[in-house]
Amino acid sequence: xxxxxxxxxxxxxxxxxxxxxxxxxxxxxxxxxxxxxxxxxxxxxxxxxxxxxxxxxxxxxxxxxxxxxxxxxxxxxxxxxxxxxxxxxxxxxxxxxxxxxxxxxxxxxxxxxxxxxxxxxxxxxxxxxxxxxxxxxxxxxxxxxxxxxxxxxxxxxxxxxxxxxxxxxxxxxxxxxxxxxxxxxxxxxxxxxxxxxxxxxxxxxxxxxxxxxxxxxxxxxxxxxxxxxxxxxxxxxxxxxxxxxxxxxxxxxxxxxxxxxxxxxxxxxxxxxxxxxxxxxxxxxxxxxxxxxxxxxxxxxxxxxxxxxxxxxxxxxxxxxxxxxxxxxxxxxxxxxxxxxxxxxxxxxxxxxxxxxxxxxxxxxxxxxxxxxxxxxxxxxxxxxxxxxxxxxxxxxxxxxxxxxxxxxxxxxxxxxxxxxxxxxxxxxxxx
Amino acid sequence: xxxxxxxxxxxxxxxxxxxxxxxxxxxxxxxxxxxxxxxxxxxxxxxxxxxxxxxxxxxxxxxxxxxxxxxxxxxxxxxxxxxxxxxxxxxxxxxxxxxxxxxxxxxxxxxxxxxxxxxxxxxxxxxxxxxxxxxxxxxxxx
Numbered sequence: 001x002x003x004x005x006x007x008x009x010x011x012x013x014x015x016x017x018x019x020x021x022x023x024x025x026x027x028x029x030x031x032x033x034x035x036x037x038x039x040x041x042x043x044x045x046x047x048x049x050x051x052x053x054x055x056x057x058x059x060x061x062x063x064x065x066x067x068x069x070x071x072x073x074x075x076x077x078x079x080x081x082x083x084x085x086x087x088x089x090x091x092x093x094x095x096x097x098x099x100x101x102x103x104x105x106x107x108x109x110x111x112x113x114x115x116x117x118x119x120x121x122x123x124x125x126x127x128x129x130x131x132x133x134x135x136x137x138x139x140x141x142x143x144x145x146x147x148x149x150x151x152x153x154x155x156x157x158x159x160x161x162x163x164x165x166x167x168x169x170x171x172x173x174x175x176x177x178x179x180x181x182x183x184x185x186x187x188x189x190x191x192x193x194x195x196x197x198x199x200x201x202x203x204x205x206x207x208x209x210x211x212x213x214x215x216x217x218x219x220x221x222x223x224x225x226x227x228x229x230x231x232x233x234x235x236x237x238x239x240x241x242x243x244x245x246x247x248x249x250x251x252x253x254x255x256x257x258x259x260x261x262x263x264x265x266x267x268x269x270x271x272x273x274x275x276x277x278x279x280x281x282x283x284x285x286x287x288x289x290x291x292x293x294x295x296x297x298x299x300x301x302x303x304x305x306x307x308x309x310x311x312x313x314x315x316x317x318x319x320x321x322x323x324x325x326x327x328x329x330x331x332x333x334x335x336x337x338x339x340x341x342x343x344x345x346x347x348x349x350x351x352x353x354x355x356x357x358x359x360x361x362x363x364x365x366x367x368x369x370x371x372x373x374x375x376x377x378x379x380x381x382x383x384x385x386x387x388x389x390x391x392x393x394x395x396x397x398x399x400x401x402x403x404x405x406x407x408x409x410x411x412x413x414x415x416x417x418x419x420x421x422x423x424x425x426x427x428x429x430x431x432x
Numbered sequence: 433x434x435x436x437x438x439x440x441x442x443x444x445x446x447x448x449x450x451x452x453x454x455x456x457x458x459x460x461x462x463x464x465x466x467x468x469x470x471x472x473x474x475x476x477x478x479x480x481x482x483x484x485x486x487x488x489x490x491x492x493x494x495x496x497x498x499x500x501x502x503x504x505x506x507x508x509x510x511x512x513x514x515x516x517x518x519x520x521x522x523x524x525x526x527x528x529x530x531x532x533x534x535x536x537x538x539x540x541x542x543x544x545x546x547x548x549x550x551x552x553x554x555x556x557x558x559x560x561x562x563x564x565x566x567x568x569x570x571x572x573x574x
Contacts, residue, residue, distance in 0.1 A: 375440050380496040382438035382547075383529065384468050384475055409472055412442050414494040 003119035003151070004112070007259045008314045012307075015315065019262055020054050022287035027051050027060070030293055033078035036071055037295060057262065057285065058273055062296045065098060068238065073099040077292055084291050089137045090237045090336060097137070100237050101291040107146065109288055113243035113257045114147020120246040120255065120312075121208050121231040123177050125152030128203075130170055132180035132188075133211065134334070135159040139241030140211050144179050147243060153177065160184065160334075163191045171201050178207035181334045182214040182222060182230070186365035189225035199227055208233045210242055212331040213322050217431075219251075232321055238297055239284045245319055250311050253318030260288045263317065264296070265305050268326040276307045281326050282319065300326045328426060332360055332367045335404045339425035342371055345397045349390075350379065357416050362430040369406040371398065374413050433551060434504050434568050435483035439476045440496035443469060451476060451495065458489045463574065464545055466532035479504075479534065479545060481572045501551045504534060504571045506564035509542040517544070520561040526554050534571070543571070 002008045010018070028048040030037040040061045041047060050059060068076060077084065085104050089097035102110065123129060129148045133140030141159055148155045156173055158166055160180065166188065169175070178185065185207055192199070204226060210233035222230045234254050235242035244261055245254035256263045261284050265274045268281040282299045304320045330337045339358055346354035355374040360367060373394060381387055391408045398406050417424055441447045448467070455462060455478075464479040480486045483499065490497040507517045521528065526548055534543035543566070548554045555565055 375496045377491065377496050377498060380438070380440050380498050382436075382475060382477065382498055382500045384470060387440070387473065387475070388470070410440070411473075412440060412447070412494075413496050415442065 001119055001122070001124075002314070003116040008116060008255075008257075008316065010259070010315055012315055015258060016054060018259055019287060020051075022259075023054065023057065023262060023285065024048065024051050026285070026287055026289075026293050027295070029078050029290075030295055034076055036067065036075060054262075057264070057296070060285075060295050062271065062283065062298050063294050064298050065238070065300075068098045069096060072096050074101065076294075077101050079103060079291050086142075087137075088139045088142075088237055088241065090139075098238060100139075100241075103291040106240075106289055106291050109260060110143060110240050110243055111146040111150040113240065113260055114144055115150040116257060117208065117233055117243050117246035118144075118147050118151050118153070118177075120248045121177070121233075122206055122229075122249060123148065123151055123153050127151070127153040127177045128156065128173055128175045129153045129177040129179060130156040130158050130166070130173075130175040132158050132160055132166055132178065132184060133242075138334075139235070139237045140181075140334075143235070143241040143243060144208075148179075163188060164195070167192060167195065167197075167202075170204065171197075174203045176203045176205045178204055178226075178228070180207070180209065181211050182209040182218055183212060183333065183362070183365055183367060185209055185222045185226060185230070186218070189222065190365055193225070204228050206231060208246070210234055211334050213324070216321070234319065234322065236299055236301075238294060239286060239299075240289065244284065248310065248312040248314060252310065253306060253320055255310065255312075255314050255316040255318055256305075258316045260286065262287055263305060263319065265303065266298075268298075268300075268302075276305050276317070279304045279323070282322075300329060302326060330358075330360060330426065330428065332369050333404055335402065337369070337402055337404070341401055342398065342425075345394065345401050346373060349394060349397065355413075355416050356425065358426045360426065360428045360430055367430065369404060370409055371406050372409045372411045372416060374416055375410045376413060433555065434479060434502050434545065434566075434571055436500045436502045436545070436547070437478040437480060437483055437486050437490065438498050438500050439478070439490060441467075441474045441476050443472055443474055448476065450493075451490070454489055454493045454495075455480065455486060458485065460486045460489070463572065464532060464534040464543075466530070466545075468530065477530075477532070477545075479571065483568075483572070500547065502545050502547045503551055503555060503558065504566040505544050505546060505558065506541040506566065507544050509540050513542065514544065517563055520563060521546075521558065524557045524561045526557060534574075543574070 031048050046059045083103050084101040086102045089099045131144050135141030206229040208231045219230045231247045233246045235244040245256040247254050264283040265280040274280045282301045282303050284297050286293045301322045302324045306318050357372045359370040395408045461481040466477045468475045507513045529547045531546045
C-alpha cells in the first residue's frame with residue numbers, strides 16, 4: 001500500500017532527472033537568498049550553473065550544525081518571516097537551539113512525507129493513531145500529527161507522558177497505531193504489565209518509533225511485550241523532522257523519500273562520498289523545502305545505504321537503522337545531549353578546567369544520566385551542607401540547560417580516567 | 433586558633449587508608465580526626481602536628497584539601513563536663529557547626545575541637561564565658 005505510488009515507485013532514471021531538476025532550483029534558491037551559502041559557494045569557486053549532473057553535488061560545501069548555530073536564529077531562511085508559518089527548534093549545545101522554519105508549502109510537503117511514512121507502516125483513514133511524541137518546539141508531535149490528518153486517520157494528540165492516562169485512552173478510544181519513542185513504548189509496556197490488564201482490551205496493532213537510536217533487540221522486545229509490529233522511522237528537524245525515511249512492512253531498512261531529500265553516505269573524516277553498501281555518515285540535501293533548505297547537511301548519523309529493489313515495490317533507496325554517531329551527541333530520553341553542555345555548566349559554576357564523566361544507563365526501560373564531577377580544592381567546602389549545596393546547584397543548572405534531570409556525583413580530584421588525546425567524557429551502558 | 437585539615441573523600445574502599453599512608457610516610461602525626469559521611473562522599477577533618485606540611489603533601493597527592501580555622505576548648509573530663517561547656521556557649525550565642533573530641537588531654541581536662549562561624553570573634557566570646565581555648569602550637573604538640 002502506497003500513499004503516493006507515482007513518486008514512491010518511480011523508475012529510478014526518471015527519479016534522478018527529477019532530483020537533478022530540483023537540485024538545480026534549490027542551489028539557486030540558497031545562493032541568491034542566503035548570504036552564508038553564497039559566501040561558502042564562492043569560497044569554493046562554485047555557482048549554481050556548475051550543477052549539471054547529480055554528481056556535481058559533490059562540488060558543493062557541507063553544512064554543519066555549527067553553521068546553523070552561527071546563523072541563529074533565522075539566518076539560514078530563504079524567505080522573509082512573513083512567508084514562514086511555523087518554527088521548530090531542537091536543543092543546542094550552548095543553550096542556543098537550532099531553529100528551523102517552514103513555509104505553508106513546507107508544512108504541506110512535511111504532511112506528504114509523513115503520510116507516506118504512516119502508510120508505509122499500515123496506517124489508513126480507518127486507523128486511530130495515538131501520538132505520544134512531545135508536541136511543541138520538538139518536531140515529533142506536530143510533524144506526525146499533520147501526516148496522520150493527511151492520511152485521514154483519527155488523531156489522538158496525547159503528547160508524551162501521563163502514562164496511565166495514555167493507556168486508559170488507548171483502551172477507551174480503540175487506538176490501533178501508536179507513535180512515540182521506542183523507550184517510551186517499552187515504558188508503556190511495563191506499565192501495562194504492572195496494571196495487570198488483559199492485553200485483549202487494547203486494539204493496538206502497530207507502532208512507529210523513532211527520534212532515538214534503537215536496536216533490533218529492542219524491536220523484538222517491543223513487539224513481544226506490546227504484541228504489535230514495530231516500525232522504525234527516521235528524521236531530524238534540520239532536514240524536516242520525522243518523515244525523512246521510513247521502514248515499510250518488510251522492515252529491511254528505511255526508504256528515504258528521495259524525491260524530497262537527496263541522500264549521500266560520506267566518509268566522516270575525509271568527506272569523500274562512499275558507494276552503496278559502505279558504512280558512513282548520512283548527508284542530506286533537501287530538494288523541495290522553501291523556508292529552510294539545507295545543502296549537504298551532515299547528520300552525524302552512521303548508516304549504510306542500499307539501492308537494491310525492495311519487495312514492497314518502492315524504488316527509493318533504503319538506509320539501515322542508524323548505527324551510531326560520528327560526534328559525541330547522545331540521545332537520552334529523546335533529548336539530544338552533548339558532553340560540552342555539561343562542560344559549559346561547570347565552567348559557569350567556577351571550574352577552570354572541569355573534569356567530568358557522563359554515565360548513561362537504562363534502568364527499567366528509562367534512560368538515566370549520572371554526571372560525575374571531580375571536586376577541585378577551590379570548590380571544596382569543609383561543610384557537608386556546602387558540598388550538598390554544590391551538588392544541588394550543578395543539578396539545577398544541568399536540568400535547565402539539558403532539559404533532563406541528572407544525578408550529580410562529586411568525586412575526588414584525578415579519580416576520573418584521563419587519556420592521552422581526547423578525554424573520555426561518556427560511558428553509555430545502555431544495551432540498545 | 434587551630435588549623436584543621438579537611439579532605440574530600442569518596443565513599444569507596446581504601447581512601448581513608450590512603451590518606452593515613454600519605455601522612456605517615458611524611459612523618460605527620462594525626463592528633464584528632466572526625467569523619468562525616470553521606471551516601472556518596474565523606475569529609476575527613478584532621479588535626480595534625482604539622483598542618484602546613486600536611487596540606488602540602490595531601491595536595492601533592494591530588495586530594496581535594498582545605499585548611500579551616502577551628503577552636504580547641506578545654507572541657508572538664510568528668511560527667512556533665514561537656515554539657516556545662518556547651519550551655520555556656522549557648523548563652524554566649526555561639527553556634528557550633530560541628531565538634532569532635534581530641535585524642536590527647538591536658539591534666540584533668542579533655543579537649544574538644546569545635547567549628548564555629550567567625551572563629552576570630554568567637555574566641556573572645558568563648559574566653560569571656562570562662563572557657564579555656566588553647567593556641568595551635570600547644571595543641572599540635574600535645
